[in-house]
Amino acid sequence: MHATSEILAEANAVRGTLANLTTETKNKALAAMADAIEADTEAILAANAEDVAAARGVINPVMIDRLSLDAGRVHGLAEGIRALIPLDDPVGKVLDHIERPNGLVIEKVTAPMGVIAIIYESRPNVTSDAAALCLKAGSACVLRGGKEAHRSAAAIVVALRKGLAVCGLPKGLVNLIDDTSRASADELMHADGLVDCLIPRGGAGLIRACVERATVPCIQTGTGICHVYVDAAADLQKALKIVENAKTSRPSVCNAEEVLLVHSAVAGEFLPKLKALLTENREKAGKPTVELRLDPHAAAIIPGTPAGPSDFDTEFLDYILAVKIVDSPAEAIRHIGAHSTHHSDAIVTEDKETAARFVREVDSAAVYVNCSTRFTDGGEFGLGCEMGISTQKLHARGPMGLRELCTSKYIVTGDGQIR
Amino acid sequence: MHATSEILAEANAVRGTLANLTTETKNKALAAMADAIEADTEAILAANAEDVAAARGVINPVMIDRLSLDAGRVHGLAEGIRALIPLDDPVGKVLDHIERPNGLVIEKVTAPMGVIAIIYESRPNVTSDAAALCLKAGSACVLRGGKEAHRSAAAIVVALRKGLAVCGLPKGLVNLIDDTSRASADELMHADGLVDCLIPRGGAGLIRACVERATVPCIQTGTGICHVYVDAAADLQKALKIVENAKTSRPSVCNAEEVLLVHSAVAGEFLPKLKALLTENREKAGKPTVELRLDPHAAAIIPGTPAGPSDFDTEFLDYILAVKIVDSPAEAIRHIGAHSTHHSDAIVTEDKETAARFVREVDSAAVYVNCSTRFTDGGEFGLGCEMGISTQKLHARGPMGLRELCTSKYIVTGDGQIR
Numbered sequence: 050m051h052a053t054s055e056i057l058a059e060a061n062a063v064r065g066t067l068a069n070l071t072t073e074t075k076n077k078a079l080a081a082m083a084d085a086i087e088a089d090t091e092a093i094l095a096a097n098a099e100d101v102a103a104a105r106g107v108i109n110p111v112m113i114d115r116l117s118l119d120a121g122r123v124h125g126l127a128e129g130i131r132a133l134i135p136l137d138d139p140v141g142k143v144l145d146h147i148e149r150p151n152g153l154v155i156e157k158v159t160a161p162m163g164v165i166a167i168i169y170e171s172r173p174n175v176t177s178d179a180a181a182l183c184l185k186a187g188s189a190c191v192l193r194g195g196k197e198a199h200r201s202a203a204a205i206v207v208a209l210r211k212g213l214a215v216c217g218l219p220k221g222l223v224n225l226i227d228d229t230s231r232a233s234a235d236e237l238m239h240a241d242g243l244v245d246c247l248i249p250r251g252g253a254g255l256i257r258a259c260v261e262r263a264t265v266p267c268i269q270t271g272t273g274i275c276h277v278y279v280d281a282a283a284d285l286q287k288a289l290k291i292v293e294n295a296k297t298s299r300p301s302v303c304n305a306e307e308v309l310l311v312h313s314a315v316a317g318e319f320l321p322k323l324k325a326l327l328t329e330n331r332e333k334a335g336k337p338t339v340e341l342r343l344d345p346h347a348a349a350i351i352p353g354t355p356a357g358p359s360d361f362d363t364e365f366l367d368y369i370l371a372v373k374i375v376d377s378p379a380e381a382i383r384h385i386g387a388h389s390t391h392h393s394d395a396i397v398t399e400d401k402e403t404a405a406r407f408v409r410e411v412d413s414a415a416v417y418v419n420c421s422t423r424f425t426d427g428g429e430f431g432l433g434c435e436m437g438i439s440t441q442k443l444h445a446r447g448p449m450g451l452r453e454l455c456t457s458k459y460i461v462t463g464d465g466q467i468r
Numbered sequence: 469m470h471a472t473s474e475i476l477a478e479a480n481a482v483r484g485t486l487a488n489l490t491t492e493t494k495n496k497a498l499a500a501m502a503d504a505i506e507a508d509t510e511a512i513l514a515a516n517a518e519d520v521a522a523a524r525g526v527i528n529p530v531m532i533d534r535l536s537l538d539a540g541r542v543h544g545l546a547e548g549i550r551a552l553i554p555l556d557d558p559v560g561k562v563l564d565h566i567e568r569p570n571g572l573v574i575e576k577v578t579a580p581m582g583v584i585a586i587i588y589e590s591r592p593n594v595t596s597d598a599a600a601l602c603l604k605a606g607s608a609c610v611l612r613g614g615k616e617a618h619r620s621a622a623a624i625v626v627a628l629r630k631g632l633a634v635c636g637l638p639k640g641l642v643n644l645i646d647d648t649s650r651a652s653a654d655e656l657m658h659a660d661g662l663v664d665c666l667i668p669r670g671g672a673g674l675i676r677a678c679v680e681r682a683t684v685p686c687i688q689t690g691t692g693i694c695h696v697y698v699d700a701a702a703d704l705q706k707a708l709k710i711v712e713n714a715k716t717s718r719p720s721v722c723n724a725e726e727v728l729l730v731h732s733a734v735a736g737e738f739l740p741k742l743k744a745l746l747t748e749n750r751e752k753a754g755k756p757t758v759e760l761r762l763d764p765h766a767a768a769i770i771p772g773t774p775a776g777p778s779d780f781d782t783e784f785l786d787y788i789l790a791v792k793i794v795d796s797p798a799e800a801i802r803h804i805g806a807h808s809t810h811h812s813d814a815i816v817t818e819d820k821e822t823a824a825r826f827v828r829e830v831d832s833a834a835v836y837v838n839c840s841t842r843f844t845d846g847g848e849f850g851l852g853c854e855m856g857i858s859t860q861k862l863h864a865r866g867p868m869g870l871r872e873l874c875t876s877k878y879i880v881t882g883d884g885q886i887r
Contacts, residue, residue: 064805064831065801065805065829068828068829068831069828069829147849147850149848149849149850153839153843155849155850157866160831162861163831163861245861246861246862260683261683264679266688266860266862268862269685284884286884287884290884290886291884293886294886294887295886298886298887382484386483386484404881408879409487409488410484410487410488412483412487412579412582412877413877414877414878415877415878415879415880416877416878416879416880417880417881417882418879418880418881418882419881419882419883419884419885420572420880420881420883420884420885420886421885421886421887423886423887424572424880424887425878429568430566430568430574430878431566431568431574442581442582442664442665442685442875443665443685443862443875444862444863446875446876446877446878447576447876447877456861456862456865457865458831458832458833458834458835458865458866459833459835459844459849459865459866460827460834461834461835461836461837461839462823462836462837462838462839463836463838463839464706464838464839465703465705465709465710465838465839466838466839466840467709467710467712467713467714467839467840467842468713468717468840468842468843468848
């Protein structure tokens with residue numbers, strides 16, 4: 050086992066290489082890394098089988114499924130890396146070009162972040178995805194995955210480094226922390242000057258720990274208490290389709306709907322239809338039904354569980370939907386302002402002015418009009434990839450693509466100017 | 469005295485107003501705030517006189533000068549606010565426009581940050597500058613200044629709020645913390661959800677405290693250990709002019725040069741000329757002379773103080789320059805990588821390839837070719853203003869103008885799309 054400090058030193062030793070990586074070199078390396086993953090399929094599957102065997106009975110079946118690889122999934126890891134090759138190189142973009150009266154030429158250009166640390170949990174694809182994203186963005190990565198997936202992650206990193214070696218690149222571009230205890234996470238959080246950006250990807254506890262304790266710059270990826278507001282001027286057919294999709298298409302993810310707000314003018318017509326759609330109809334179709342947790346006004350219209358005090362502030366990640374009746378768009382906006390995690394919130398309305406007001410006043414990373422909150426995703430946004438969804442307001446907000454993994458620098462060229 | 473929590477609540481109560489501030493409203497408010505500052509000149513000077521009287525003997529004369537106002541300086545505060553009026557509104561800029569195959573239209577637009585907290589020290593102009601910058605950027609500000617300037621800051625905020633009132637805007641747009649003890653700074657650092665961005669402006673101790681303790685998103689503004697590297701291919705006349713300017717034009721600021729690196733091929737010719745320029749010539753002209761702290765190689769060429777072990781890692785902020793001889797651009801780049809605070813570093817060379825390599829490999833907020841490091845400044849960069857110089861890599865790097873005081877949001881418009 051290598052000490053975390055040694056691994057950090059190895060990552061930092063490649064800074065000179067990073068500054069000189071061309072698009073062509075990076076793309077060749079990505080191709081070689083993908084090929085190496087496929088060539089190492091057997092070793093990766095063997096390591097993964099050990100992880101899975103050790104995890105059985107320790108973590109739940111959903112987590113076991115997330116952890117498990119087969120030949121198809123290993124091919125998927127390689128394809129995930131290859132998908133980055135055609136994407137635009139985010140480094141070296143001129144963001145501003147300023148010519149000053151004194152003759153100075155000032156350019157603001159995108160530049161590699163340097164060393165990016167990622168603390169994550171047990172999905173093996175994060176290892177290869179994160180390494181590939183960082184490389185395409187011109188940075189070295191320091192990966193610190195969960196204990197359950199460590200053998201898999203180590204085998205994947207061995208393959209990725211073989212790909213780097215094929216291209217004559219130093220292995221320090223992709224680094225995996227051997228120590229999966231809390232000590233190594235703490236060391237990364239305090240690696241001032243050695244880690245330019247720390248990205249925690251995982252549960253609320255991990256993210257909170259990073260925000261509270263990290264002294265290195267940290268990007269908060271977030272939990273989602275996402276709202277759909279069905280306005281008085283909503284097309285109720287669209288609203289039914291959107292609410293069912295936002296709630297049930299994948300309830301375990303952060304962009305799933307947790308709270309439904311319905312304007313009182315349409316609640317009497319809408320809620321019974323919604324109740325039928327989410328319970329009776331789904332039951333008949335053999336799909337999981339949705340438990341509705343109702344505020345008193347909604348409970349007067351349809352049967353359901355009475356909403357408790359915390360139900361409007363909970364990320365259920367389950368087939369549960371809190372429902373509240375509001376009397377105006379302003380009340381909906383106020384409720385969202387007070388209870389949203391500012392991830393993704395939607396309005397369903399045919400009234401353009403109400404939509405414009407909602408979009409202006411709802412202060413969330415993604416604000417939707419007449420579509421499902423489930424679209425908050427780098428791929429769905431056309432970014433080609435993502436490193437997570439930022440719910441903070443600095444640097445990156447919403448899906449983080451390659452651009453958000455870069456920094457910028459000012460390059461000022463003169464001919465002897467002084468101030 | 470109002471409790472800090474009450475003041476934070478007042479700032480957060482204006483979030484609805486922020487979302488609807490038009491460019492015209494903001495500019496009218498800035499004009500009214502500037503007029504109110506001038507109308508209140510007498511009250512501001514009276515408050516300032518009390519601050520200055522209380523500070524005499526407590527802080528040094530340079531600090532007393534920074535703290536002191538006169539009618540001309542009060543006019544300067546108003547003019548500083550007026551200078552923001554013609555600047556482009558940073559809110560509502562479309563950064564990306566994406567149309568997806570499923571018909572979704574996705575726009576990434578700049579949006580107000582919300583509530584920006586600024587912790588600063590004793591210069592009264594920061595109070596009006598910061599408030600005006602935040603307003604133009606569509607945010608409310610919570611100002612927490614130093615104890616020495618509190619009466620001045622309070623009088624300035626009274627005037628600024630009169631300007632807001634003239635325009636029918638809530639006073640919660642501009643807020644001053646009454647408590648100037650460490651407790652209020654700590655409260656701001658931990659005001660999760662109430663402060664969207666914290667900007668410490670002050671000494672290294674304050675900035676370090678914010679980085680270590682803040683749980684709210686924080687922008688690190690920085691200290692500057694800035695380098696000038698005089699290459700073998702330098703035009704030595706330019707180099708002399710640039711080094712003198714970078715070191716002596718204002719040694720107390722963060723973009724002043726602290727370390728000179730000279731290529732060994734030109735050190736024999738350059739250093740004696742530099743020594744004459746910075747010492748004998750300046751003495752004759754009645755200007756402060758520069759103490760040179762020399763590495764052994766430089767000390768073999770010119771007389772000077774031997775450099776101690778910490779001299780290449782010190783922000784002198786004084787007429788002191790550490791000098792080191794290097795044998796190649798690569799050695800200069802390595803030294804800068806190891807010792808710079810990544811604020812502003814310069815090369816003097818006529819060799820385009822060496823300049824390009826320096827620019828690529830030196831990982832600093834501003835990298836200069838053939839000009840003085842003293843240009844790292846929002847005004848000099850043509851941004852019209854600045855809130856400080858960021859030396860971190862997330863969100864803002866280098867001078868922070870209005871754009872860096874904003875966040876962005878994704879606005880997604882559909883017609884019933886689901887995923």
